[in-house]
Amino acid sequence: MKVPLEIAYRDVDKNDQLEELIRQKAAKLERVCDYLVSCRVAVEHPQKEHRYRVRIDLRVPPNHEIVVKSDPEPATMHLELETVLRQTFDTARRRLQNLVERAHGEVKTHPEQQVTALIDKLFPEKDYGFLRTIDGRDVYFHRNAVVGDGFSNLRIGMGVRYVETEGENGPQATTVQVVNRPERL
Numbered sequence: 001m002k003v004p005l006e007i008a009y010r011d012v013d014k015n016d017q018l019e020e021l022i023r024q025k026a027a028k029l030e031r032v033c034d035y036l037v038s039c040r041v042a043v044e045h046p047q048k049e050h051r052y053r054v055r056i057d058l059r060v061p062p063n064h065e066i067v068v069k070s071d072p073e074p075a076t077m078h079l080e081l082e083t084v085l086r087q088t089f090d091t092a093r094r095r096l097q098n099l100v101e102r103a104h105g106e107v108k109t110h111p112e113q114q115v116t117a118l119i120d121k122l123f124p125e126k127d128y129g130f131l132r133t134i135d136g137r138d139v140y141f142h143r144n145a146v147v148g149d150g151f152s153n154l155r156i157g158m159g160v161r162y163v164e165t166e167g168e169n170g171p172q173a174t175t176v177q178v179v180n181r182p183e184r185l
Helices: 014-030 079-101
Strands: 008-009 038-044 053-060 064-069 117-123 128-133 138-140 159-167 170-180
Touching: 014 038, 014 079, 053 079, 064 079, 138 159
Parallel strands: 008 038, 138 170
Antiparallel strands: 038 053, 053 064, 117 128, 117 159, 128 138, 159 170
């Protein structure tokens, strides 16, 4: 980190074991993102509350900030401070990992979100259209095959996923679902 780890305590007895745990967890964050600018950890135990609160602020270039706070739910009321620290650092690690993956273009895609064809031709007056598959084939579909928004909301260029079967006159989509709407249609 460019800025040394900052740890602040409020109404919490500072001890070497607690400090070492925070330093270990912060070091693990640096393994996820070796270009972290700073990490600030605030640990508090408000007098009127029966639970610990932990806040972690991370700065990542160019202008990203990740802020994670421990869950203020009553279910966490009686957790030990070490448990609250571990849970909060785990959440921070997941968020930091997601940011790093997005920055490197390594975001996981799910098959149900992947575009497998584009709407190529529409004949609204006749209740059908054609998809252009990734490999360049035309696939017929009827308005009854469209799920979700409905046939009347389809526009040429929308990305879809579909289920194909062999129809009387060639390939036919039995299910068509929009998964990507271009910004300008």
